[in-house]
Amino acid sequence: MTDGSNVAASADVVVVGAGLSGLTAAHRLARLGRSVVVLEAGDRVGGRTVNLDVADGVVTDGGGQWIGGLHTRVSALVEELGLSTYDTYTTGRTLYMRRGRRKAFQGTVPPLRPLAIADFAQAQYRLERMAAGVPAATPWTARKAAAWDGTTLGHWLDAHCRVRESRHLFTLCFTLMFCEDPHRVSLLKALHQIRTSGGIDFMVNTRKGAQETRITGGAQRLSTVLAEGLGDRVVLGSPVTGIEQDRAGVLVRSARRDVRCQRVIVAMTPADADRISFSPGLPTRRAALQRVWHNGTESKIFAVYDTPFWRERGLNGSALTDLPVAHYVVDNSPPDGSVGILLAFVGTAGSGPGLTWTDAVLDRPEARQAALLEDLVTLFGPEAARPVRVVEQSWVGQPWIAGCVSTRAPGVMTRYTDAVTTPVDRIHWAGTEAAPEFEGYLEGAVRAAERAVDEVRTTLSATAPRATGTATAAA
Numbered sequence: 001m002t003d004g005s006n007v008a009a010s011a012d013v014v015v016v017g018a019g020l021s022g023l024t025a026a027h028r029l030a031r032l033g034r035s036v037v038v039l040e041a042g043d044r045v046g047g048r049t050v051n052l053d054v055a056d057g058v059v060t061d062g063g064g065q066w067i068g069g070l071h072t073r074v075s076a077l078v079e080e081l082g083l084s085t086y087d088t089y090t091t092g093r094t095l096y097m098r099r100g101r102r103k104a105f106q107g108t109v110p111p112l113r114p115l116a117i118a119d120f121a122q123a124q125y126r127l128e129r130m131a132a133g134v135p136a137a138t139p140w141t142a143r144k145a146a147a148w149d150g151t152t153l154g155h156w157l158d159a160h161c162r163v164r165e166s167r168h169l170f171t172l173c174f175t176l177m178f179c180e181d182p183h184r185v186s187l188l189k190a191l192h193q194i195r196t197s198g199g200i201d202f203m204v205n206t207r208k209g210a211q212e213t214r215i216t217g218g219a220q221r222l223s224t225v226l227a228e229g230l231g232d233r234v235v236l237g238s239p240v241t242g243i244e245q246d247r248a249g250v251l252v253r254s255a256r257r258d259v260r261c262q263r264v265i266v267a268m269t270p271a272d273a274d275r276i277s278f279s280p281g282l283p284t285r286r287a288a289l290q291r292v293w294h295n296g297t298e299s300k301i302f303a304v305y306d307t308p309f310w311r312e313r314g315l316n317g318s319a320l321t322d323l324p325v326a327h328y329v330v331d332n333s334p335p336d337g338s339v340g341i342l343l344a345f346v347g348t349a350g351s352g353p354g355l356t357w358t359d360a361v362l363d364r365p366e367a368r369q370a371a372l373l374e375d376l377v378t379l380f381g382p383e384a385a386r387p388v389r390v391v392e393q394s395w396v397g398q399p400w401i402a403g404c405v406s407t408r409a410p411g412v413m414t415r416y417t418d419a420v421t422t423p424v425d426r427i428h429w430a431g432t433e434a435a436p437e438f439e440g441y442l443e444g445a446v447r448a449a450e451r452a453v454d455e456v457r458t459t460l461s462a463t464a465p466r467a468t469g470t471a472t473a474a475a
């Protein structure tokens, strides 16, 4: 990786963004013999994956972390890069807490009242049935697309989950999936996500679900290993400010390097791409899409302990609750259990009945951390009050990343249709949001990269591969 001062260069393809998607695209292009330069705004690779050193070399995932059995492309990449996975810790019982009553249960079905279980199952059945009618590649053509895109998942749950407890649980599960209040997520988007991400059971479950395994050494390893392979073709600390197309090709302007190329892959959320100036300007549909794009607002907070003490009590560290801060908790300890780590998701998406946040909790780390520990004591006992450290990874207010995973407000899918993926002349779009399936997941980041590379390789196939070079007349 390089961080030299601004120079002019040339390559077949410039990839903008060194998250998992951009680096996978660059890796694949390099394997095809194409010259490639990756320009990254931040001072590290990995984007929405980040390894946090929480206890003297013990790493935990501050961003994306889980992969599941249907995530075949990212699993293939793990293998290709010589990395490995380990099972998410599930031995023991999960806690379920509602209205002050704490229960421990085994398996995947929380101990809801029978009426709530029936209500939950019926809502799940209806959602899955509706999702089956959403075309995976063109969701905006679904028979009821306009109606479904005119409302939100949250409002649908309010109207169709009759039992408050099942409504609460659904709202909680979907808040975690979209990292956003379901009342801000288009119903059409939710149905499309269900259709293209393996169904609700797969999406919410750990065993046989999307949360089954984690990457040894942390999910950011995928990106650091890819970047090591690419070497000085990855330029850090070099935000792309402009992409200028002319008849001969493209000039990508960035803080440290201006690069002339044949094709560009922009690998980030549309909201992030909106900071780049395009010449000629983007088609109206794409430009407007970037303007209205919204990423989820959840962040992560970790309580680190000397040991995973809850395991000795037959608990697996997971909890689903209506407590103020720790509404969803999981054991995020390293595979050897050398320290204990409890992870909770925090953010404004938590506001709503039973998930209320005060300004102090939102704005003051010490108040937030104290509130978290209070909840953890309620769940796991007095030992939870004595962490060796509390660590936070905020995804709100990052300089180059618009937030957690993406959602879609009502109206976006039907109005902007395929603008997320349609190339604009020599510009191709990657990033998990441009994935044909598993959007929002690590899997989606890899699939979107592979799709963009397929587009680029077809257009480049007529020209012979070039070596990356310093251009004499680049600008």
Ligand SMILES: Cc1cc2nc3c(=O)[nH]c(=O)nc-3n(C[C@H](O)[C@H](O)[C@H](O)COP(=O)(O)OP(=O)(O)OC[C@H]3O[C@@H](n4cnc5c(N)ncnc54)[C@H](O)[C@@H]3O)c2cc1C
Binding pocket: 016, 017, 018, 019, 020, 021, 022, 039, 040, 041, 042, 045, 046, 047, 048, 049, 062, 063, 064, 065, 066, 067, 238, 239, 240, 241, 267, 268, 269, 272, 273, 275, 276, 298, 299, 300, 395, 400, 401, 403, 404, 405, 430, 431, 432, 433, 440, 441, 442, 443, 444, 445
């Ligand atoms: C808290 C959290 C939990 C998650 N949990 C999971 C999970 O358990 N499982 C799962 O599968 N997925 C999960 N995800 C989602 C997963 O992390 C993402 O889908 C994936 O990392 C996205 O990768 P990407 O390359 O598409 O985008 P990003 O990682 O966002 O990469 C985009 C890159 O572009 C760079 N950039 C932005 N603007 C510019 C510019 N102007 N010039 C140059 N570079 C620029 C950014 O700095 C960034 O590095 C989670 C995400 C978060 C935040």
